[in-house]
Amino acid sequence: MVSFRLPQKRPVEGVFLIKNEQRFLFVLVWGMIAGWALAGLAVQGPFEAVRGVAELQLHPARLINDFTLIAGDGAAMVNAALVAALGLLLVRANGIRLSGPTVAAVFTMMGFGLFGKTPFNVLPIFLGVYLSARFMGKRFGEYILMALFGTALGPLVTLLAVETGLPFVPALALAAGGGILTGFVLPPVAITMLRLHQGYNLYNIGLTSGFVALFASALVLAGGPVLETGGFWNTDPSSFLGFLPLSIIVVLFAAGWISGGKAVFRGLFRIFSQPGRLPSDYIELTSAGAALVNMSLTTAMAWGYVLLVGAPVNGPVIGGMLTIAGFSAFGKHPRNILPVLAGVVAAGLLFRKDLSAPGPVLGALFSTTLAPIAGEFGIPAGFIAGFIHLTMVLQTGGWHSGISLYNNGLAGGLTATIIIAVIEWYRSNKEPRKKRERHSKHEESQEGSV
Amino acid sequence: MKRKEFILHLIGEIAHFILDSDPMRMVISLHQEEDGLHLAIFDDTERTDEELEKIRTALNNAQRPELAGYYGSMAGYDMFGTARLNLVGWQIKRGDVSRTDSGTNIDLWFGGDRFDPGRFSIPDEG
Structure with a gap:
């Protein structure tokens, strides 16, 4: 020994x-x-x-x-x-x-x-x-x-x-x-859900809590209370809230630049080449500076989108931007969120949804949970994921009576699961031609040697 | 059962990694002991120094309990996409990578929280 x-x-x-x-x-x-x-x-x-x-x-x-x-x-x-x-x-x-x-x-x-x-x-x-x-x-x-x-x-x-x-x-x-x-x-539910979409839905706890909330909602409703629907959506937020995202963008960018200097660009290029699948820790992979600048860039994109569609910059919308900022240290970057966002916009336009309404605007911001699909399988896959996501997320909130705050995580998890299932089935059964040729050559040489 | 599943999933992930490079030969040898276990993996894929260093880095990354306990559960379950050695790296005590005459050798040492490296041993192959 x-x-x-x-x-x-x-x-x-x-x-x-x-x-x-x-x-x-x-x-x-x-x-x-x-x-x-x-x-x-x-x-x-x-x-x-x-x-x-x-x-x-x-x-x-x-x-x-x-x-x-x-x-x-x-x-x-x-x-x-x-x-x-x-x-x-x-x-x-x-x-x-x-x-x-x-x-x-x-x-x-x-x-x-x-x-x-x-x-x-x-x-x-x-x-x-x-x-x-x-x-x-x-x-x-x-x-x-x-x-x-x-x-x-x-x-x-x-x-x-x-x-x-x-x-x-x-x-x-x-x-x-x-x-x-x-x-x-x-x-236990979170670990099981992770295996369903294999890390392609960044908000795994969104899928998990949505799943748990389905049962919780059924139990609560079985007990008799009638839950009010509607809620509160600030349609006329103050100009203070309107410029709050700008302060987040500036602080993150300045902190990133102070931390990393010009070296953040090298880190950013490395981040942009990542698929973003769970778990992708950009701070460990590159540096805090590069990750912070990436967070600033994606938040700026989200803010730009909200201003473009004319949605109010209220609590939930700023919440969406902060979530994008946070996950830009953990899976998201401009390259992998854009195709998904484009898919959401296309679905919204095709189905004649008001892109500034609560569902579509939050759907767009939080659809970026599916960024790893675009990062791993390319722009068309990301676009399709975004397209399906919007149609799903407009329905899923009602399933759990709004109990799970990460409703987009539930919709995104279901969307990722179906897309991954199809891609996995296709890839596992369609062996690439080069591989087939190599294996048949190998078998021939084995027979020859015998 | 818990230990058996743990070993199976880690072997699954490392086998996934080896098979990604389409080898003609893969040997996985397990040496189980009371204090931990040693997994030796051999293949016939010749890798560059840079590739070996990447493997070494992925296997010897810092201890991340928050990731190991949650995302580490994907190790060995997920056979889709490219293999991810960091899922294994969070759960091992040490990983060594070396070049052999015909390919690559990866040695992994596992142990629980009470693992005592001083008492850890593997059979002498000589």
Whole structure:
């Protein structure tokens, strides 16, 4: 027997570089969250903003409830900052690196803090996922992404607390129990869903939470309550909100440039050559600087699209842009999102949809969940994926009563699954001609040698 | 059962990677021990230094528990598209890559959280 002593995995200088980059990213994201909170307090006045945040905690949060209309711009921003801060604290406390997936999760949480997530409704989900990890003898850090993204089911907690018609205390207990149970079942479902679309739907927890929400919605409706439909959509947002995306674009670009200098261009070219399939951590693959500039570019594209179709720049729309920004450190880039976006626009025009209406505009922004299909299989595949996605997403919200905030993740997951199934079936059965010729030549030579 | 599935999926992913280069020969040898296991993979594909370095980097990337526990579950399940060695890399203790007379040899060492590398051994092939 020969014994092997295994050396450390990572060289010391690598650790030093990563530590510096980590410090920079944590300072940047904490700074952005603090900036949002302070801007929110300033724009609405501290007292009104805090009162608005309190009001949001017990306001129905199912799709689509634009917090900027319900409680004001400032309250919505402070709420979003609190939700993001909870996510970032969880990342820090568990010693997890702030990289592509965690940046995506924190930005997505901040975005959805403008229309559905609140500190009140995300905490039971966190606890449920934590218990799930402990139950399986794993560290919470291994399930942390499922906990962060799993807050998509926050509206279920709020629904059980305020929409069931039960007295306050039993309703609160039901909400906490329901949220914990939901968080507990998320990891096994998320892992199974991942295998369905094989990483070609970036919002895997969107598919997962949509799937879980189908059951949750059926159970709730079986209990008798009639859930109101409609919600709130800010059609006349303030000019402050209108220019908020610009501040995100500028901050991300400046931070990327300061971090990486001219070297970000080399990193950007590398990012643009990636298919973007899960998991594609652009910060690890290139650098924080290149990933941040990529985030800035895609957010600028999203903002440009929204302005082009004349949609209001309200809470959900800014939420969509923040999600695009976050996932541009984890799978998205201009080259792989454009074909999908084009497919959505084509479907909207063909079926005579108003591209500035809530469904189509959010469908367009969040359709970029299918970017890896364009990245891996080319522009036509991405275009078809976007086209199918819009038709699907306009239907799927009703299936789960708007309980899952990542409705586009559900539609995108179903779209990716069917497209991947067809492509896989075709590729597995159609052996390339060159390969066939090589194998037949090899068989002939084997026969000859015998 | 848990251990068996884990090994099968990692073998699946690494076999997927080897088969991507369409080899005429592939040998996978497993040495299982109490403290961990050693997987030795041989093929007849001649790779450049750059290709070997890419494999080495993918297998020896930093520990990422948040990715290993979630996306790492795709290893060995997903036979579509190109193989992804980083899915394996997050779950191993170390990966070595070397050139042989006729191709490439990849050595992978696995172990759980209580894995003690000092006690890890493999059979002497000599």
